[in-house]
Amino acid sequence: MEHLIWILREGRIPCLFHELTGFYCPGCGGTRAVLALLAGHPVLSFLYHPLVPYCALVALVFAVSYAIYWKTKDPRFRLYLSDAYVHVGLGIIALSGLVVWVITKRITKPISELTQLSTKMSELDFDAKYHSQAGNEIDELGENFNRMSEQLEKTISELKSANNQLLKDIENKEKIDQMRQEFLNNVSHELKTPIALVQGYAEGLKENISDDPESREFYCDVIMDEAAKMNKLVKNLLTLNQLESGRDEVSMERFDIVSLIRGVLQSMDIMIQQKEAKVSFEASEPVYVWADEFKIEEVVTNYTSNALNHLNGEKEIEIRVIPEDDRVRVTVFNTGTPIPEEDVPKLWNKFYKVDKARTREYGGSGIGLSIVKAIMEGLHQQYGVQNYDNGVEFWFTLDRKND
Secondary structure: OOOHHHHHOOOOOOHHHHHHHHHOOOOOOOHHHHHHHHHOOOOHHHHHHHHHHHHHHHHHHHHHHHHHHHHHHHHHHOOOHHHHHHHHHHHHHHHHHHHHHHHHHHHHHHHHHHHHHHHHOOOOOOOOOOOOOOOOOHHHHHHHHHHHHOOOOHHHHHHHHHHHHHHHHHHHHHHHHHHHHHHHHHHHHHHHHHHHHHHHHHHHHHOOOOOOOHHHHHHHHHHHHHHHHHHHHHHHHHHHHHHOOOOOOOOOOOEEEEHHHHHHHHHHHHHHHHHHHHOOOOOOOEEEEEEEEHHHHHHHHHHHHHHHHHHOOOOOOEEEEEEEOOEEEEEEEEEEEOOHHHHHHHOOOOOOOOOHHHHHHOOOOOOOHHHHHHHHHOOOOEEEEEEEEEEEEEEEEEEEOOO
């Protein structure tokens, strides 16, 4: 009686499986089928669990037949349980099971596909797509999964690109910081000696360490010489900075490279005589090229100055202009000691010196060849150095234009 009152009050029937075993309800639909049948919805009850309305129908038929038999005592109305009822029940169970399996398969297949899709997406595999056609809201959910997968792939791709760019920026910043630090160290090192000499000799002049006019003149010459070296260093640094930063304008023009080289040699005649060098340049016919004349003059000057400062042995310098189809190769050779092979790739680096003592002796800063490199790369031309048994040859090429 208490159970009936509870059923009427709560409006639901407790699960018999749970009541008898204590385990959770397996969700067979029997309780909902009974409630639907009691509420007057036999079709809904059949959909919940077809065996419930079947058993109710059999029970109803037996109840009516036994009521008529009890009233009339007519044996025709007395029914007996037979295997047919059991077979029909089993058939209903099998049929309902098949229907449930088909429906479940149709529902679970797209859900299973969505599960696999979400698993692949969690592993950042965005090639998998939803393809099932369930014809319901699951298809819409699958399309949303596909759009989300495409958006995630795009977003992750953008993030990776941004991350790569960030790494490059960090790497470039570190390189720039390192180059800046090396530059400051090199400049400080190059200026330290001349500044110390200027300061020392200036203090000597101020304190009248020597009243000898020749000594005072010597002091002044040293100060002027060191000041000239510092001035040259600063000018070269400014030139190199403009070339490497791309702020220096290139003025392409047609000119005679032979005439340019002769002009450079004429301007360096005093230095050539001081070094007692034998300079050979036998080109006589004009050879016209296209380039920035001012910059090429600086390249020839740096090559020739470098050759004069590293002369040895026979003290010979040979300059050649060699036409090569649509190009011209200019070479500057000087006799002397070949450059160690391990130093050759470093020659074009700023402030690099193979023989630091000798470089200091002639006032070099290790920037001349760096300027050559910046000029030739800015003109998109080739340049280089080659060792020989009796000396070293520096070279560069230019575009040639026939008359």
